[in-house]
Amino acid sequence: MDFLAIKITSSDNKIIKHIRQLSKRKFREKNKEYIIEGIRSIKDAIKYEEEIKHILYSNKINNVQYGEELLNDILSGKLNAYEVDEKIFKSLSDTENTQGIMAVMAMKNHDINSFIKGDGLYVILDRIQDPGNLGTIIRTADSAGFNGVILTKGCVDVYNPKVIRSTMGSIFNIPIIQGTYEKDLIEVLHKEKINIVCTSLDTDKYYYDVDFSKNLAIVIGNEGNGVSDYILNKSNLLIKIPILGKAESLNASTASSIIIYESVRQRMTKLL
Numbered sequence: 001m002d003f004l005a006i007k008i009t010s011s012d013n014k015i016i017k018h019i020r021q022l023s024k025r026k027f028r029e030k031n032k033e034y035i036i037e038g039i040r041s042i043k044d045a046i047k048y049e050e051e052i053k054h055i056l057y058s059n060k061i062n063n064v065q066y067g068e069e070l071l072n073d074i075l076s077g078k079l080n081a082y083e084v085d086e087k088i089f090k091s092l093s094d095t096e097n098t099q100g101i102m103a104v105m106a107m108k109n110h111d112i113n114s115f116i117k118g119d120g121l122y123v124i125l126d127r128i129q130d131p132g133n134l135g136t137i138i139r140t141a142d143s144a145g146f147n148g149v150i151l152t153k154g155c156v157d158v159y160n161p162k163v164i165r166s167t168m169g170s171i172f173n174i175p176i177i178q179g180t181y182e183k184d185l186i187e188v189l190h191k192e193k194i195n196i197v198c199t200s201l202d203t204d205k206y207y208y209d210v211d212f213s214k215n216l217a218i219v220i221g222n223e224g225n226g227v228s229d230y231i232l233n234k235s236n237l238l239i240k241i242p243i244l245g246k247a248e249s250l251n252a253s254t255a256s257s258i259i260i261y262e263s264v265r266q267r268m269t270k271l272l
């Protein structure tokens with residue numbers, strides 16, 4: 001069946017109401033759906049064969065670079081598309097300057113017991129609050145070839161629109177689990193003999209003194225309070241990044257990038 005473009009003229013339409021509800025985390029979690037916006041995000045979702053429930057667009061897409069081309073591709077596909085006027089679209093959009101296209105996506109489901117394997121490389125984010133930090137760390141872990149990102153309970157929602165934009169498409173490339181309880185996570189990591197390495201100021205060991213090439217979970221803590229005491233006490237090693245200036249600490253995403261790419265350096269060095 002060809003892709004059907006149906007015009008919606010009322011903001012009281014049930015599909016519009018449903019999309020509006022997905023702006024709230026509780027409804028995203030209830031329906032196992034989330035929203036992406038913009039030409040690049042939609043193109044990435046199609047490229048990586050993500051499950052797209054609906055596409056919503058306005059005439060504005062025809063005035064955006066590559067917009068008309070993308071819309072033509074969509075209209076020859078096999079999903080339902082809905083055209084709305086710009087006023088309705090703006091009422092649903094999370095961005096100030098929209099590109100006139102968004103999609104409702106199905107969340108992926110990962111089980112932590114089958115997700116973590118003994119020889120893998122993982123990033124664990126403990127109660128990270130800033131959407132930009134979370135999205136940037138996911139993007140970095142993806143670019144560094146890590147096997148997954150795990151979010152403890154209390155982290156900002158990975159399906160928050162600001163997080164999704166910050167990942168720049170990496171949300172489709174790397175497995176992510178969120179809402180994980182610390183106890184359950186530690187049990188699986190210990191069972192799989194994964195070394196748990198936490199960032200902490202209370203250590204004399206620097207990140208470049210550690211083998212980051214395999215079998216590792218790097219834990220990055222909350223922006224204000226660091227890694228929880230429970231995870232710290234269950235970890236195999238504490239590390240820190242040297243700070244030579246007057247700053248007290250580094251931004252969470254900056255610290256993550258430094259440590260994650262030490263793993264890349266070590267793995268590439270072993271290949272030489």
